[in-house]
Every structure is written in structure tokens, then in C-alpha cells.
Amino acid sequence: MKIRIIYAAILGGLLISSCVQKGKGSSSEEEKEKKEVIPENADKQKVSVMTLRYGDFNNEIISNGKLVAPRKADLKFRSSENVTAVYVKNGDRVSKGQVLAELDKFTLSNTLKQVRDQFERTKIDLQDVLISQGYSGSDTTKIPASTLKNARVKSGYGKSKVDLEVAEYNLNAATLRAPFDGVVANLFSRENNLSNQSDKFCTIIDDSQFEAEFPVLESELVSVRQGQQVKIMPYSFNDLEVPGEIRKINPVVDKNGMVTTNAVCNNPDHKLFEGMNVKIIIQERVPHQLVVPKQAVVLRSEKQVVFTYQSGQAKWVYVKTGMENTSSFVVNEGLQEGDSVIYEGNLNLAHDAGVTIN
Secondary structure, three states: OHHHHHHHHHHHHHHHHHHHHHHHHHHOHHHHHHOOOOOOOOOOEEEEEEEOOEEEEEEEEEEEEEEEOOOEEEEOOOOOOEEEEEOOOOOOEEOOOOEEEEEOOHHHHHHHHHHHHHHHHHHHHHHHHHHHOOOOOOOOOOOOHHHHHHHHHHHOHHHHHHHHHHHHHHHHHOEEEOOOOEEEEOOOOOOOOEOOOOOOOEEEEOOOEEEEEEEEEHHHHHHOOOOOEEEEEEOOOOOOOEEEEEEEEOOOOOOOOEEEEEEEEEOOOOOOOOOOEEEEEEEEEEEEEEEEEHHHEEEEOOEEEEEEEEOOEEEEEEOEEEEEOOOEEEEEEOOOOOOEEEEEOOOOOOOOEEEEEO
């Protein structure tokens, strides 16, 4: 019995000793990772260094969207007549009132003449009706309103006047004009083809300004407000960044938990197109943060590391980061204000490696 007790005690001691050794090993893993062999004759790496200070951090919300023109008009002819002339093509810039195309006006002009003649006859008929009731046809100011109204109906004056206005409008509409300054799009009709009243002839887009329409998560609404500045970057251009401003937030959350938001931007160089795919970055200023460039943070054994500069050497420091944007991290643990952070030339550095500042 005593032998069994002694054996159990020895076994328990061995287990405890093993656990202690394992605990010591795990706590010193980080130190072992730092101790990389640096050749004595290794050249000193040139690095760039910044002094870490508390400052503002631009927290970013990134979304994808499309550009929509606030002013866009689909133009149609009112009559089915032959297209005699097309003066513009897709991509042409036009000014308000500029003639875009014309229809054959022969039938429309003759219709207007006939309606005008009919109107003149009804004017004579109206005078005859008034005279027959004892009134002067030339001075209608002294005629009671009800009597004058009945006389116009009886003579057909009112209908004839409306027909004349419609005929004049149709003849004028046979010349298609730009409703505002813009660019021509979706023009596919050709000369000597019949116009179709149900189909649009072309579209005029005012491309001086666009709205970027994009979704925002319901949980991100706390950081989004009207008047907030945004960056709009078309995927078609790698280096184009257009400033914008949030103008509309649709107060509805859809079934996917998204809220439709619109930001307005100017287009002075006319590089932006209707329907263009864009990336939108909304920035929110967060004060009093330790901010480092993203290139200052490197991975070692899947852990975030920042190298600091101390007396000509690079010092390996484990960090924990928080918020991030396209260019920076907020450091929550591992660094202090005043630390000299290496942000360039740090990819291949080792702990205690000799470095020189650019």
C-alpha cells in the first residue's frame, strides 16, 4: 500500500513539473521569436521614422455605388413623321434650346393652315350669334359672361381655338430642342426613318453634377449625416478622387438591413459618366488617438509587430490595433506617445538590428 502511495506522489510531481515547464515555454515564445541571428557584418538598413503623437483619426465607412444624374431628360417626338435631319450624335455637348433633330413638316404645316382657317370661320359664327341676340360682336366687355360662354359653345369657337393651339404646338414640336445644357446619350435614330411617338429619340444628361447612390449598413447610420464630406472614386480611374457631400438619406431600412444614401459631387472635367461604378468613403473624425501608417505594422508569426527606433537599433514591439482606414491603424496596446516608429524599411528587420535613418 505504501509503495502505491509513493508511486502516485512521484507521478504527480512529474506532471506538475511538466506543466510548469510548458508554462515557462509559452511565456517565452515571444522572446525567442525576437532573437533572430543577425550577421556581424550585416549592412545597416535605412529606415524612415516618425514620432508617435496623439491626434485625430479619420474612421472610414466604405461602400460601393453608382452615379446618377439629378437632371436627365428622355426626349420624344409627338408626331409619327419622317426624320429629315439629325444634327447631333452621342457624346456631343449641347446648350439649352439647341436644335437636335427635325421632322418632315409638310403634313403638320397643312394641318395648321386648315385649323387656322376653321378658327377664323368660328370667329365669324360667334359674331353672328352675338348680333342675333342684340349684342355687338366687336365689344364683348358688355356681354354677360353666361351669354358669351353659350355663344362660344354654339359657334364652336372654343373647340376651334383649342385645335389651333394643338396644331401650333405639334408643328413647333417637330423641331427637337435641348431642354438644358448637357450631353447627348442613347441616340440611335437615323435620318429618313419614321419617328415613333412611344420611343425616346435621345437622352440629354446634365453631367455638371452627379449623385452617388450607395447603401449603408443600419449599424453604421450613427456615423452618417447630411452635409458630411465623402470621397468618391470611380473604378474606371485609379487616381481620380472626387470630393462629395451627403445630401439625402432615405429613412427606410430594407430587408437586407441597408439604407440608401446619396452624395452629390461636381464634375467639372466631365470625366464622370451616368451609371458609373464608384467607391465611396465616408470619414468620421475620432480625436485623441495613437495613429500609425499601415506600412508600420508587419506580421511575425501571425502577430502584429511594430519596430521602434532606439539608439541606432530596431526594437521589436508587439501591438494590438483597433480602428483602421485605408492608410492607418489606431494602436490600442504596445506603444506610447513619443515612441519613434519605423514606417519604411521595416519589412525584413529583426530585433536589435542596426538601422540608419533616411
